[in-house]
Amino acid sequence: MQTEEVRDGRVKKRLKDMEHNIIKSKDVTLLEILDRVLDKGVVISGDVVISVADVDLIYLGLKVLLSSVETMERLRGAPFIEPT
Amino acid sequence: MKVPGKELIYLYCVTDSPRSWPGDEKYTISCRDLYAVVGKVRKTDFGEESLKKNLADFEWLKEKVNIHEQVIENVMKESSVVPFKFATIFNNEDNLIAFLKENEEELGNNLNYFRGKEEWGIKIYCDMAILIKYLGVNNEEILSLKNAINTSPPGKAFFLKKQKEEILIREANKKINEYGQNSFNKLKKYSIQSVINKLLPGEVTEINEDMILNCAFLLDKCLVTPFITAVEELKEQTAGTGFIFDCTGPWPPYNFCKLKKSGTAE
Numbered sequence: 001m002q003t004e005e006v007r008d009g010r011v012k013k014r015l016k017d018m019e020h021n022i023i024k025s026k027d028v029t030l031l032e033i034l035d036r037v038l039d040k041g042v043v044i045s046g047d048v049v050i051s052v053a054d055v056d057l058i059y060l061g062l063k064v065l066l067s068s069v070e071t072m073e074r075l076r077g078a079p080f081i082e083p084t
Numbered sequence: 085m086k087v088p089g090k091e092l093i094y095l096y097c098v099t100d101s102p103r104s105w106p107g108d109e110k111y112t113i114s115c116r117d118l119y120a121v122v123g124k125v126r127k128t129d130f131g132e133e134s135l136k137k138n139l140a141d142f143e144w145l146k147e148k149v150n151i152h153e154q155v156i157e158n159v160m161k162e163s164s165v166v167p168f169k170f171a172t173i174f175n176n177e178d179n180l181i182a183f184l185k186e187n188e189e190e191l192g193n194n195l196n197y198f199r200g201k202e203e204w205g206i207k208i209y210c211d212m213a214i215l216i217k218y219l220g221v222n223n224e225e226i227l228s229l230k231n232a233i234n235t236s237p238p239g240k241a242f243f244l245k246k247q248k249e250e251i252l253i254r255e256a257n258k259k260i261n262e263y264g265q266n267s268f269n270k271l272k273k274y275s276i277q278s279v280i281n282k283l284l285p286g287e288v289t290e291i292n293e294d295m296i297l298n299c300a301f302l303l304d305k306c307l308v309t310p311f312i313t314a315v316e317e318l319k320e321q322t323a324g325t326g327f328i329f330d331c332t333g334p335w336p337p338y339n340f341c342k343l344k345k346s347g348t349a350e
């Protein structure tokens with residue numbers, strides 16, 4: 001049952017991290033930041049901007065395979081209802 | 085000495101009051117009531133050709149992305165911000181000022197809108213092994229099948245086992261959908277705006293559990309505490325079912341700021 005323990009330990013750590021977030025000193029993973037700054041925020045045609053293709057390249061570099069995103073979406077089944 | 089032609093202007097965010105950073109490269113460029121928080125960056129970092137190359141360099145990306153976030157978060161502590169996308173670059177200050185002028189009204193409206201509000205992010209993950217274990221002892225259909233397996237001859241038991249596995253997967257997916265949707269609906273009630281984003285696969289999250297919901301909420305500051313309490317309640321309600329919450333914030337309103345038309349800098 002060691003894996004269970006390890007798993008439990010990790011889950012607890014994550015939950016503890018969350019408490020940490022609540023008191024506002026964020027210990028946020030790079031992923032959280034990338035998930036926002038790469039394709040969110042105001043996008044304008046400045047003099048140089050990262051194109052969508054570039055963002056995809058970064059994600060590819062991070063081993064995000066688009067196919068697995070699709071798999072996840074499929075696995076999840078019906079999409080959640082988007083807010084209006 | 086700054087050599088002209090070797091530097092570019094990096095736009096982090098637009099805010100409503102002037103800021104200064106002693107001993108730092110960041111400063112504000114004003115246009116009437118708007119203040120653009122900018123920094124001078126090297127062409128070797130953010131020039132069109134260098135940028136493409138640098139984006140593939142994970143260490144470079146990590147450093148620059150963190151700077152981007154930190155600068156905006158610092159500004160956000162004291163004033164309303166409109167955050168820009170990573171690596172929003174202008175060749176010179178004149179181009180940036182032209183952009184500010186052209187979008188003055190909309191940027192101002194955004195700043196007014198975001199005053200007193202915070203973005204919070206929720207990611208929910210699911211440990212399928214725990215969820216399936218949970219369903220194995222709590223789902224009635226599964227329980228009665230288990231019973232049937234125990235009392236059936238081997239041939240039939242084999243068939244029933246296969247059936248049980250299929251039902252387990254079906255029920256797990258049903259539970260994930262229900263839980264994701266319910267959590268989102270519950271938290272949405274506290275927010276002014278909300279958005280559901282793409283799920284990120286395990287390769288990026290470096291988390292074994294599957295991400296089942298990735299969403300963001302724009303909250304009035306006075307509703308942040310009730311929102312967090314609601315997150316805690318959801319967590320308690322689902323203890324032992326394999327669902328894990330990641331709640332982060334406050335973030336700059338990346339998910340909610342938009343300019344209707346794209347500015348032209350030239």
